[in-house]
Amino acid sequence: MGQIANVPEVSSQFKLDMETASRLRPELMAQSVAAAGHYATGGLAFERLLPEVPPASSSKVRWRLQIVENDQLNAYSSPDGTVYVESGLAKMAGPSAGLWAAILSHEIAHIVRRDWARRYLYEKVLETSGSQNIVLGDPGVPQANWSSSEKASADLGRFCRQMELEADREGLMLMARAGYHPDFVPALHHLLHARSSGLKTASLYAMHPCWEERDHELGGAYTKASIEFEHRWREWYASPGGNPPVIVFADSPLVKKHGSKEWEIQVPMRCQNLVGAVEVVLRADPGRKEMMRIGELSDADDRGYEVRQLTGCTSPRTTVVFPQAEIMARRKPGTQWTDVYVIDAWGSVLARADLPKLPE
Numbered sequence: 001m002g003q004i005a006n007v008p009e010v011s012s013q014f015k016l017d018m019e020t021a022s023r024l025r026p027e028l029m030a031q032s033v034a035a036a037g038h039y040a041t042g043g044l045a046f047e048r049l050l051p052e053v054p055p056a057s058s059s060k061v062r063w064r065l066q067i068v069e070n071d072q073l074n075a076y077s078s079p080d081g082t083v084y085v086e087s088g089l090a091k092m093a094g095p096s097a098g099l100w101a102a103i104l105s106h107e108i109a110h111i112v113r114r115d116w117a118r119r120y121l122y123e124k125v126l127e128t129s130g131s132q133n134i135v136l137g138d139p140g141v142p143q144a145n146w147s148s149s150e151k152a153s154a155d156l157g158r159f160c161r162q163m164e165l166e167a168d169r170e171g172l173m174l175m176a177r178a179g180y181h182p183d184f185v186p187a188l189h190h191l192l193h194a195r196s197s198g199l200k201t202a203s204l205y206a207m208h209p210c211w212e213e214r215d216h217e218l219g220g221a222y223t224k225a226s227i228e229f230e231h232r233w234r235e236w237y238a239s240p241g242g243n244p245p246v247i248v249f250a251d252s253p254l255v256k257k258h259g260s261k262e263w264e265i266q267v268p269m270r271c272q273n274l275v276g277a278v279e280v281v282l283r284a285d286p287g288r289k290e291m292m293r294i295g296e297l298s299d300a301d302d303r304g305y306e307v308r309q310l311t312g313c314t315s316p317r318t319t320v321v322f323p324q325a326e327i328m329a330r331r332k333p334g335t336q337w338t339d340v341y342v343i344d345a346w347g348s349v350l351a352r353a354d355l356p357k358l359p360e
Contacts, residue, residue, distance in 0.1 A: 113170065176229040179232070184244070190350060246278070255358060284337050
């Protein structure tokens with residue numbers, strides 16, 4: 001990785017933030033609605049987080065939460081204090097105050113840190129250091145347009161990923177102080193990973209780190225935030241976010257052969273905060289993408305597209321085994337087993353992994 005240039009401090013007199021907000025606000029506000037009705041849980045979480053923001057950081061900010069009705073899985077913020085959550089992500093968070101807090105605390109941290117201005121100043125540093133043709137984009141806003149040389153793109157990508165991790169760290173402490181367990185952040189990452197076809201790697205030029213990188217880099221921040229949460233909320237169930245969520249880490253499945261023909265699929269996994277059992281589902285792609293929708297995993301499926309197993313996931317490293325005979329007995333002609341999902345008793349997806357190609 002290359003070096004990330006030093007970024008000048010953002011002066012309190014720097015006006016780009018509000019100028020950018022005034023330019024973007026009419027368009028974004030026209031596409032969004034207030035967080036009420038079905039999204040009221042998000043509004044309540046937002047109101048609980050704001051008192052934990054340092055007063056000096058929000059003295060000139062008018063905080064507002066808006067839902068963008070486009071069914072996408074994204075969230076972004078405007079420097080004037082408006083946080084926008086796209087309705088696909090809002091519906092995914094649903095009634096979980098903890099998932100809402102994980103989303104909102106990160107966006108609040110971007111506003112408090114004035115990351116719009118920091119990115120602008122960093123692009124100016126790249127310009128003066130010899131990288132030409134950089135056009136300011138809107139960090140956090142979908143489909144922002146900017147062009148640059150490959151080197152400048154890589155430098156800017158690294159800088160933006162660093163900003164995202166810093167916002168993650170500050171967001172973790174913010175939600176812990178407000179009464180939301182930090183484990184809701186990796187739980188959110190797992191849900192997004194499952195909904196995004198399991199994309200594991202971030203491009204060199206990508207603006208956000210991949211989920212695995214975020215969870216790895218934030219290990220120390222999770223620990224500090226957990227200590228802060230437990231200090232303030234000794235009875236977890238009484239906190240605004242309630243008990244921490246179930247988190248399942250599903251590693252890449254393995255195909256283990258026994259002799260020349262016999263084989264089985266092994267799914268290594270570990271669980272946190274689990275009470276009861278989860279279900280591990282092998283899912284086949286019947287050639288029609290609509291059959292792969294997450295919501296259908298909660299349905300009892302006897303059509304040859306799934307094989308299921310319950311597990312208590314009680315040991316630090318649990319391996320769920322699917323024998324060849326069981327798999328092949330359920331397979332319909334023309335289908336290929338493609339995915340592993342781990343779901344809870346309500347059919348919500350906790351983890352997802354790609355299956356390797358199976359022997360014929």
